[in-house]
Amino acid sequence: MRSTESAILVRAEAVAYGYGSDAEHLRPIDLTIRPGEFWLISGPSGCGKSTLARCLTGLIPHLYRGRMAGKVMVGDTSTDHTSLWQLTEHVGFVFQNPTAQMLCATVEDELLFGLETLGLDRPEMVRRVDAALQQFDLAQLRHRVPQTLSGGEQQKLALAAIMARRPPLLVLDEPLSMLDSTAALELVAHLQALTNDGIAVVVFEHRAEYLKTVPGLQVLPLAGNGHPSEIESLPPIPSQTNSSVLQVRDLSVRLGGRPVLDQLSFSATSGEVVAIVGRNGSGKTTLVRSLAGLQAYDGRVSADGARPDFGLVYQNAELQLFNSSVRDEILYRLPEPDMAWYDWLMPALGLKSYEQTPPLLLSEGEKKRVALATVLMRRPRHGVLLDEPSLGQDAVHKDLLLRLARSLASAGQLVVMTTHDLALAARADRLMVLHEGQIIADGPAASVLLDGRAWQTAGLSVPPWVCAPEGQA
Secondary structure, rough: OOOOOOOOOEEEEEEEEEOOOOOOOOOEEEEEOOOOOOEEOOOOOOHHHHHHHHHHOHHHHHHHEEEEEEEEEEEEEEEEHHHHHHHOEEEEEOOOOOOHHOOOOOOHHHHHHHHHHOOOOHHHHHHHHHHHHHHHHHHHHHOHHHHHHHHHHHHHHHHHHHHOOOOOOOEEEOOOOOOOOHHHHHHHHHHHHHHHHOOOEEEEEOOHHHHHOOOOOOOOOOOOOOOOOOOHHHOOOOOOOOOOEEEEEEEEEEEOOOEEEEEEEEEEEOEEEEEEEOOOOOOOOHHHHHHHHOOEEEEEEEOOEEEOOEEEOOOOOHHHHHOOOOOHHOOOOOOOOOOOHHHHHHHOOOOOOOOOOHHOOOOHHHHHHHHHHHHHHHHOOOOOEEOOOOOOOHHHHHHHHHHHHHHHHHHOOOEEEEEHHHHHHHOOOOOEEOOOOOEEEEEEEHHHHHHHHHHHHOOOOOOOOOOOOOOOE
8 A cells, every 4th residue: 555654755955956057957946755655757858857866866966066055855864965875775766868877797687786785685686686577578688788778678677677676765767768658658557556565756757648647646847947949930941952762672680699670671752751669679779770871781771772871860869979069069070061050950959058068968858959950960961860859858849859850851851760759650751660670560650550450569559648640740
């Protein structure tokens, strides 16, 4: 049963924070968390959700340097007077970027690492590892290297490792962002069961529709900092003169001795917005990496009879960001940049106010938009490939993303995006369902959404709030 104790696990009192600049990344917040409570912390991209999560878990002030106001109490002690290793006994934290938590050589070792620090006996550790592998559908990945997993599989591993420790409070920063619809629904049910056992759960999430039916859910909305996009007032992108056709024939990829893509074939024409969906580990990232020429493959990929020229925005945007400011990042190694195009992109992507900000200080959603700007600034000939572009994006910026994708398509580009966000995929021109290295459904989004057999085969749930679009964005 849900705990009715009045004990306080964590209390934040007028907590605010800024990362070493004049900007206040988190405005003053008060929050009290008790056993068995389920909290949703919502708000627009860049409003300070990840910053608050770091404050609640003690990463701020121990690992980040900036200006913190107020205090966070874990039990009877302040986080700034308690070591991180002591805090981890009370609070489990799953990062927004799960790769930051991957430390060990195998999935099994990753789960054991956290349990060993608790001083548990060997039989208990084995029981917990086996239970976590089963709970998160990771048993077949037990001996895999964590860095070779898909983004969604890494996210499930990070969740499994923290939950196996059974801390009294779980803080999860966008835990649904990389999960397919079935895995997301299963995780929410599991979290709800934990709260029934008295564990407190705090979820920072944009995909809030998965949580709205949780009984007793408490919601804390954070206010945004007000940097809206100006895309609606911008001129159209200049059109390309020639259309092109992407041809993919018998594309096969093996990773770690196992087939990921198996003689996959399709074609796509410039001017289309194509969404690719599938369960975690189905090969979506491998497919777009192959199209971009970054993944070795068998078969043929061509456009206009030659290797296609695509720009790829990675699922983990941090891998593409390394300059000292957003402006320097976007203009990096462009000897004669088209500044008119730059002046179009910055407000279009809601980045104008961040020109002098170090990219790695931005939110995950803002980092994704900077990475997209760096790709678009180079004007790839055939189009752009977006790997999970909605990660870290609020509803406003997802709408911005779709409108920008349509602007690019109208200008003669091909836009291909992988996504677990079925509501976003439903707004594409064309929807592909990937399963076991093959495309098992392909067609107009509205038609594919009604193909129940394909979704059942793929093992994907179509949530009730996802419906066939009445029109395009």
